[in-house]
Every structure is written in C-alpha cells, then in structure tokens.
Amino acid sequence: MKAGAIALESRRERTPPAPNPQLMPSGVLGMLLFVFTECMLFAGLISAHWVVRAGTNLPWPPPDQPRLPQIATVLNSGVLLFSGGALLLAHLAFRRRAAEARTPMLVAALAGAFFVAFQGFEWVRLVAQGLTLTSSPYGSFFYVIVGTHALHAVGAILALLWAYGRLARGRLTANQLYTVEVFWYFVVLVWPFIFLRVYL
Amino acid sequence: MSHRDQTTRRQDAQERRWLGAVVLAALLLALLPADAWACAVCNDPKDKNRIAFLATTAFLTALPLSLIGGLLAYLRRRARREDQHTP
Numbered sequence A: 001m002k003a004g005a006i007a008l009e010s011r012r013e014r015t016p017p018a019p020n021p022q023l024m025p026s027g028v029l030g031m032l033l034f035v036f037t038e039c040m041l042f043a044g045l046i047s048a049h050w051v052v053r054a055g056t057n058l059p060w061p062p063p064d065q066p067r068l069p070q071i072a073t074v075l076n077s078g079v080l081l082f083s084g085g086a087l088l089l090a091h092l093a094f095r096r097r098a099a100e101a102r103t104p105m106l107v108a109a110l111a112g113a114f115f116v117a118f119q120g121f122e123w124v125r126l127v128a129q130g131l132t133l134t135s136s137p138y139g140s141f142f143y144v145i146v147g148t149h150a151l152h153a154v155g156a157i158l159a160l161l162w163a164y165g166r167l168a169r170g171r172l173t174a175n176q177l178y179t180v181e182v183f184w185y186f187v188v189l190v191w192p193f194i195f196l197r198v199y200l
Numbered sequence B: 001m002s003h004r005d006q007t008t009r010r011q012d013a014q015e016r017r018w019l020g021a022v023v024l025a026a027l028l029l030a031l032l033p034a035d036a037w038a039c040a041v042c043n044d045p046k047d048k049n050r051i052a053f054l055a056t057t058a059f060l061t062a063l064p065l066s067l068i069g070g071l072l073a074y075l076r077r078r079a080r081r082e083d084q085h086t087p
Helices: A002-014 A026-055 A070-096 A098-129 A137-168 A174-199 B003-031 B047-085
Strands: none
Touching (some): A026 A137, A026 A174, A026 B047, A070 A098, A070 A174, A137 A174
C-alpha cells in the first residue's frame, strides 16, 4: 500500500505541468512587433517632416510648387477607411461562417487597390506639374512619406489577396486572417496621421 | 569559504569599482562644459522650431513605450483572465 502511494506520488512528480495557455497567436504577435517597428519608421518620417517644416524660412508649401490635391485625397482616404470597415465585416463574418467572409474580404482588397491606384494617378499629375523628389524638401517629404505608405499598402493588399485565395480554397485559419488583419488595420489607421501632417 | 567563492567575491568587488569609476567619470564629463545642453539644437530662437523639436522628442520617446507598454498590459490582462478561468 505504502509502496503504491510512493509510486503514485513519484508519477505525479514526473508528470509535466500543464502548458501555459497561448495568450495571443504567434502570427499576430509577430505581426504586431513588425507593425511597432513600422510605427517607429513613420513616426521618424513624420517627425523629420515636422521639424523641417517648422525650421524653414520659406512659406510651406513653397510658392513655386504645386499644391497637393486635398479634397480628392480626402475622398480617397474615405475609400481606404471603407476598406478597413470591409475587413472588419469579413472578420465578423469569418467568426460566423468562414465562407461568408469572402465577399467583404475581396471588397477590402479591391478598395485598397483603388486607393493605391488613385494615389499613383495623383503622383503622375503632380510630377507633370513639377513636384518631384528633388524639386524641394516639400516634394521629397511628400514622396518619401506617402510612397512608404503606398509600399506598405501594396504589401498588405498582396497579403489580403493571399488570405482570400486560401479562404476560397477553404484553407484559411483564423490566426492567418487575424495576422493579415493587423497589417491592413495598421495601413488604414496610419494614413489619417500622414494626411493631417503632409497634406494640410 | 571555498577558494572559488573568494574569487567570485573579488571579481564582484572589482566590477563594482569599475562601474563606480565609469559613473563618476561620466558625471565629471557632464559637469565640464557648464553650458552643456542635452539637445544642442533645441534652443532655436524661433518658437515654432523649438516647439517642433520638443514635441517630436516627446512623441518619439513616448510612442515606443506606449506601444510596448500597451501590448504588455494587454497580455497581462489576458493572462489574469486565463488564470481566473482556470479551475
């Protein structure tokens, strides 16, 4: 009896402890850390723009440079925010039934693609009007900051399309969707700050 | 006390002395130029420029702390909730 109790106790001691519950999917955590570094990148760019703009003795924007298309960009920003809303709907639909998320996810990706295409169209017009990367600090900051955001938007759209492809084949996991979502929400939410600092 | 313990203690004391010397040297160096400023360009006579420097310094200091702090606070809250639900 005593020997049996000792054996039981010994077995209990050898039983490994229950693993800690995962507080956050690894993909989401990794994407969050990546997004944090990207936040610092944009914070650095916006800060540099702020300091140069405050330190210049010339009017901002310079008189010989074209004005940025504010109203058109407000409308385009609306498209980007709408895209974020569509992805939120896709998230809610995915939790109900994965297949229901297809349409809102595709809408989110298409709205994002429209945003980037419209930005490209505006760039072509601005370059034609004389605003280039080397025309002035105004132009340099505009193209570097907005271009960096556009690069992130393109990356996030590709990620969305990848997720959509997996969803269409019924192979998208919730963690994969959440990871892509974090990236896209970052692209959507950082844009208003860029708009307020660069365009206004 | 074993020979090994004595050696470790001697090494610890030596490290503490080095650390003290480095801190003291840093303090002395900081005192040398009486008008040393932490940020040599934060004293622009233009108000707008000075505000931009100070605001961006505060922004760039606070942002990483709030990002990492926010994530840690969220994970801590989740962990506590998990603990409460675990029988």
